[in-house]
Amino acid sequence: MNTTFRCDCPITSALDILGDKWMLVIVKQMLLEEAYTFKDFTESDEAIATNILSTKLKMLEEAGILTKSKLPTNRKTNLYLLTEMGLFLTPIIVELALWSDAHLRGMNPAIRRDEGLVHMKADKEGVVAGLQEQYRKMREQLLSGSG
Amino acid sequence: MNTTFRCDCPITSALDILGDKWMLVIVKQMLLEEAYTFKDFTESDEAIATNILSTKLKMLEEAGILTKSKLPTNRKTNLYLLTEMGLFLTPIIVELALWSDAHLRGMNPAIRRDEGLVHMKADKEGVVAGLQEQYRKMREQLLSGSG
DNA sequence: GTTTTTACTTGTAAATTGCAAGTAAAATTA
């Protein structure tokens, strides 16, 4: 799967990889909703189709945004974990949350409000750093088998 | 055109509007590349198809992200201008640029490097505020007919 | 050894994107 880039613009190039219906949703699920396995993703609120999930996980792996591995003690279940490159999408995820909170409630009154959003508004750099740190710790724990 | 939202997550809701191939590219063109008219968009590097552009501009207008108007002295050319809601996408655009600059050069060596990126790295909050201010001034000028 | 679970694949349909040609209104030119 080879990404075709539309032009030499950095922003458009980012969107050539991320600009579709599911890529950033999957990253959000990994970062914020403890999704690590194929089943975790299929059981999320968004209910992605399994053939689409399979394809998007491959693309994310090929782009270097996540890794796919297995624990030595479990040869069946695949673990999908964000790489550093993937973790650096955190500011984008946080900005999407803030924009949505500020502007989309008119269009989608059902949007939930949680205390994460309150923290993001108060100190978004801090929240970004905190999420990244927390993910690194969790990733280390999972990989060392003491999850 | 009525947006269907996948669930009550603010991030997923934002992506229900923005998560496709062209929506954020068009916003970027308006914010950074002085695209105001249908022709401006069709002549950009990305070369969007006219039927897609037409559809996406309608969707952006319906979402409240841009307005469509005409000058009294020119009843032919439509002016597309970002609203405040649209301008608040600036942080997302800037974060995409930063992520791409830091992580995508391996996949797309053609990505250009300009001094805008240098400024963004140095002071992204300042760049965001500067872009928004600059756009507001330009918008005012265009609307008062002294472009 | 059998059943269940997990991670997919497959065939097909619906939705989105794109190509190329065409149309109509407004502006420009002769």
Place this chain on the structure above:
DNA sequence: TAATTTTACTTGCAATTTACAAGTAAAAAC
């Protein structure tokens, strides 16, 4: 004033992406 050009689309059809539903195979559980 008439003819030509420009601008903003629309249309018909094709290609790609997303989605549904059923099926498959390997690994784990019973």
